[in-house]
Amino acid sequence: MKKARIQKQFDHGAAQYDVLGGLQHRIVNDLLQRQTSPAEFVVDLGCGTGHGLALLAATGHRRLLGVDIAPSMIARAKDRVPQASFVVADIEKMPLPDRCADLVVSSSAMQWCDLQVALREALRITSPGGQLLISTFTRGTLSNWRALWGIHDDAWFVTPEAIRKCLTELSVEHMELQTETYRARFTSFASAVASIRGLGAGITSQQGLMSPRKYRAIREYVEAEIARTGCFSLPYYVTRFAALKAESPRAQPRSPNLLCQQATL
Numbered sequence: 001m002k003k004a005r006i007q008k009q010f011d012h013g014a015a016q017y018d019v020l021g022g023l024q025h026r027i028v029n030d031l032l033q034r035q036t037s038p039a040e041f042v043v044d045l046g047c048g049t050g051h052g053l054a055l056l057a058a059t060g061h062r063r064l065l066g067v068d069i070a071p072s073m074i075a076r077a078k079d080r081v082p083q084a085s086f087v088v089a090d091i092e093k094m095p096l097p098d099r100c101a102d103l104v105v106s107s108s109a110m111q112w113c114d115l116q117v118a119l120r121e122a123l124r125i126t127s128p129g130g131q132l133l134i135s136t137f138t139r140g141t142l143s144n145w146r147a148l149w150g151i152h153d154d155a156w157f158v159t160p161e162a163i164r165k166c167l168t169e170l171s172v173e174h175m176e177l178q179t180e181t182y183r184a185r186f187t188s189f190a191s192a193v194a195s196i197r198g199l200g201a202g203i204t205s206q207q208g209l210m211s212p213r214k215y216r217a218i219r220e221y222v223e224a225e226i227a228r229t230g231c232f233s234l235p236y237y238v239t240r241f242a243a244l245k246a247e248s249p250r251a252q253p254r255s256p257n258l259l260c261q262q263a264t265l
Contacts, residue, residue, distance in 0.1 A: 003069065003090055023184045023195075027238055028052040028107040030180075031135045034242050035059065039103035039131070043067060045091040045122060046109020050077030053084050061103070067091055092117045099127040108238075110136040115158050116166050123170055126245045132172070135240035138163070138179060145196070145234050148218050160239045171246035179239045185231040189222040192232055 028051055038060035044053050047066030056064055064084035066077050074086045089095055091106070092113050104126050110118045115136075126132060139159045146156065160179045167175055186192040222232050 023182055023236060024048070024108050025051050026182065027135055027236075029055070031105065031107050031133055031240050032056065032059075034133055034240075035103070035105075035131075038062060039101075041065070041101050042103045042105065043096070043101040043125060045094075045104065045106035045118075045134075046112075047077055047086070048073050048109075050080035050084070052105060052107055053077060053081040056105070057081055057083060065096075065101075067094060067096075092121055094121060094125065096125045098124055099130075101125050102127055102130045103133070104130065105133045107135045108137065110134065111138075111141075111157055115162065119166050119170065123172070123245060128245055128247045130245050132241070132243045132245065135238050136163070138237045138239045140181075140235060140237040142196070142234055142236070145192070148221065157237070163239055163241065167241065167243065172243040173246055175241060175243040177239065177241045179237060182236045182238055184234045184236065186234070187226060187231055189219045189226075189232070192222065192234065196234075 032052060032055050035056075039062070041063045042056055042061045043065045044056070045067050047053055047068050050066060053064050053066050064081065066074065066081070066084055066086045067089050068074050068077070068086075069088065069090050071088050074088055077084070078086055087095065091109060104122050106118075106122065119134075122132060122134065137157050139157050141157050146152070160177065164177055167177070184192075184195065186195065225232050
């Protein structure tokens with residue numbers, strides 16, 4: 001997806017992001033449970049409206065910087081966490097110095113990037129011995145929703161194996177990798193469409209791209225499922241990892257301690 005489109009979607013969705021972003025909040029809450037002692041300087045990549053930054057501030061982290069591609073997201077984050085600093089930037093190319101951050105976090109943002117480029121950039125700004133805490137959507141996310149609209153591209157999201165491959169090529173230590181399945185449940189077709197659009201997932205109502213009959217058939221299918229089971233469920237596969245940047249740029253990465261497991265929340 002082109003960055004201009006991503007920026008436009010998240011700018012447009014900023015006003016409703018916290019209303020519709022319960023799933024995103026759960027994901028960042030789980031990610032930040034892995035944080036260590038308070039860091040001197042923390043950078044949140046794809047900070048959105050500042051939910052993660054607020055949690056970091058509340059747990060004693062000192063200097064905070066939020067980075068996001070969408071100015072409207074940054075504006076809301078400033079209101080939520082006024083003590084933090086912010087920069088509007090693409091997390092694949094940040095105007096930040098090398099080795100500046102003691103802790104780099106990112107939740108539900110890297111799926112919209114070139115994974116390898118984004119991870120390298122995150123590692124670039126991390127100080128030697130600093131920690132990375134990152135989560136991203138992976139293969140299988142929204143699979144049933146995409147299938148309804150006739151989208152069968154398995155490469156829409158990366159696999160956990162692709163993340164592992166990228167990480168093993170970088171100078172990281174004590175790496176842990178985990179995949180979990182989150183489920184968003186909706187009691188109306190309209191709420192499912194609004195949620196996906198509001199979260200910038202890129203797959204919204206396709207009414208303008210198909211016949212009214214096809215669109216109506218999809219809506220009726222979802223509504224029938226809700227009538228039968230009480231809700232319509234959408235899966236989000238989330239891979240998160242924690243790692244430390246190697247103390248020396250010349251050090252060979254240790255054999256990663258990969259903790260691969262899968263659960264349904």
